[in-house]
Amino acid sequence: MKAPPVSDSLDGDTLPTASTRTTPRATGRARSRERGASTSGREPDESARPWLRASSVFVLVLVAGKAVDLDPSWPLRAGFLLDVLTASHEDVLFGTCFCSAFALVGVVARRAPSAAAWPFRAFVGLGAVGAAYTVVACRAYPFLWGPITYRVLAVAGGGRGVWSIIRGAITREFVAALLLAPAVFVLSAAGRAWRPPGHRLISALVPLVVIVAALVVAQEGRVIFAHRWSARLDRPVAQSPHVALVRSLYDDPDSTGVARGLDFPFGDDERLEFARPIPSPPPITTKHPRGVILYVMESTGAEYLDDYGAASGSTPRFSEIAGRGMAFDHAYANLGRTEAALATLLTSQYLPFSWQYFTEAHLEPVGPTLARAFRDAGYFTAFVSAGDLEYASQRTFLDGRGFDLIVDGEHLGCPLVSRWGVADACAVDGALAQIDAHPRQPFFILVWTNQTHHPYVRPVDAPSRRPAHPPTPTPEFSLDDYRGALAEADRQLGRLLDGLRARELGDDVLLAVTGDHSEAFGSRHKTFGHGFHVYDEEMRVPLVLRWPAGLPGGTREGRPCAHVDVAPTLAHLAGIPQAPTWFGRSVLDPSHPGHAYLTAVTKRLTVGIRERSWKLTVVPSDGQTELYDMDSDPGEQHNLVAARPEIVTRLGPHLAAWVAVTRAAWRQGDLQLHEH
Secondary structure, three states, X not given: OOOOOOOOOOOOOOOOOHHHOOOHHHHHHHHHHHHHHHHOOOOOOHHHOOHHHHHHHHHHHHHHHHHHHOOOOOOOOOOHHHHHHHHOHHHHHHHHHHHHHHHXXXXXXXXXXXXXXXXXXXXHHHHHHHHHHHHHHHHHHHHHOOOOOHHHHHHOOHHHHHHHHHHHHOOHHHHHHHHHHHHHHHHHOOOOOOOOOOOXXXXXXXXXXXXXXXXXXXXXXXXHHHHHOOOOOOHHHHOOHHHHHHHHHHOOOOOOOOOOEOOOOOOHHXXXXXXXXXXXXXXXXXXXXXXXXXXXXXXXXXXXXXXXXXXXXXXXXXXXXXXXXXXXXXXXXXXXXXXXXHHHHHHOOOOOOXXXXXXXXXXXXXXXXXXXXXXXXOOEEEEEEOEOOOHHHHHHHHOOOOOOEEEOXXXXXXXXXXXXXXXXXXXXXXXXXXXXXOOOOOEEEEEEOOOOOOOOOOOOOOOOOXXXXXXXXXXXXXXXXXXXXXXXXXXXXXXXXXXXXXXOXXXXXXXXXXXXXXXEEOOOOOOEEOOOOOOHHHHEEOEEEEOOXXXXXXXXXXXXXXXXXXXXXXXXXXXXXXXXXXXXXXXXXXXXXXXEEEEEOOOOOEEEEEEOOEEEEEEOOXXXXXXXXXXXXXXXXXXXXXXXXXXXXXXXXXXXXHHHHHHHHOOOOOOOOEOO
């Protein structure tokens, strides 16, 4: 018998002989095995790739990121899943389009066997990067209250600025999430795809049904977002961080990276007010206070106090203190956040232009604090807070800053009244207890209240103080609840004063009362809360000094000042020299420049200056400039940049000098202010 002929085909397969012939059914099974072998070989069959599984996991990673961005105390709250759907509707749409586009390219590429694998490989690679970026965006959102964009990165100062944003996020949890998110996605793309049993039509319909369902979910979320989220403070969470970043690269007028500077030439004469060290001013009196109390009222703006014109009847004890003290009509928070106020009040330094919480990102020594200055002068020093000092790593920041004792809501032994802390009465009792514990030693005590922080906890028996024509509040921000909480804070301030009088210290203790920032309720600029803008409704705070034995009572000062001036002022009155690293000046120093410099870093960087009746603000990223005459327009409704260019020209050099000096102090490089 002749040997079977040898094929001369290019692939080297042999032609079948009579002995190797099989039945049609056997031939079909063999061909199936051949197809299976080909899918496990060099170039698997594109239809066997787990597109649907990997795409579903990618979308779920995006949605999980938005669940994390929402308040972590909400998962047990009714409606949380609906909030997640609403917050992630853009992410669902983006993820569906992203995955579908690659799958479509994969179908087309099947016609070219040599390129069939590349669409899926590109999908897995870019998807892993997108999953990791979701984790980064989640960590940045609490600082930015919005997505990372080109402008955010540009204004941050390039690589150094980006590091200043994320350095505080390098925790074990963050690193674990950064590794886990892309790993889960990549694993979902490994192995064989699940094929539904039945006809090929079913295999084609399953992905189609999933895509349609995703689009319906995205549309429902968009509708809810448009109608029910119109006044929510966290609206920006609904933006897709991936889409926002990519869009900003081509939709940004400054995307070329070319900065147009304000034509404000300034020389050394404009920088004199920032020269350091600042000489200590001459003493006001030869007397020294028996004790000093800095009483910081949480989220308390000047406009809500009766002594500053509120006429609501909510704060009679504050009015009593202001009536026998010195009140400052135009005092400001330099940066409208709690942790920033804490750092500025203690260090008398302008904080760096960073979206990172200062108490988390800058734990290294920043020079002598107010507490250390008093302790070095022989005072017992204590920090007593009704809040939770674990927030923004405030306790870690305070350690080693000059306090003999640090206690917060966790250590005062009182029940929580909100997730932020305990009742203000506990802090007042704690402060008085420390005075009793050190009867023969002068003391410096910083007291920080809590109940006026959102959600504005007031006693059950507190009467409603609803104004005659209140602005329409959101469910989260009720002005009525705020006024009730403010009345309780005022009552506790009165208890502190009564406690001092009962200990015969009413006239010998220097009592300074201020707020860490103000609070907005949408009445003028449709903004709620704090930290977003430098408008007065978020930045203007009370400042009253009461020391009957050393200061005249019943006086008011109209010169602008800020938190950065508080430490030098208290040290001045106590006869303690000004620390060489302090930027502020005593408000009682005749050489005080009368400027208050303001910053907002949430959403976008805004810088501003208040001088006499004028307030100038600039957004460096796009040059948006606003000028207001605060005497005639305290609500900041009429921008006078075009009408009063000479004021812009006069104040601009001071604002530019302050920006340059602050960035130089923190080695942030140059920040150019842009033309309007």
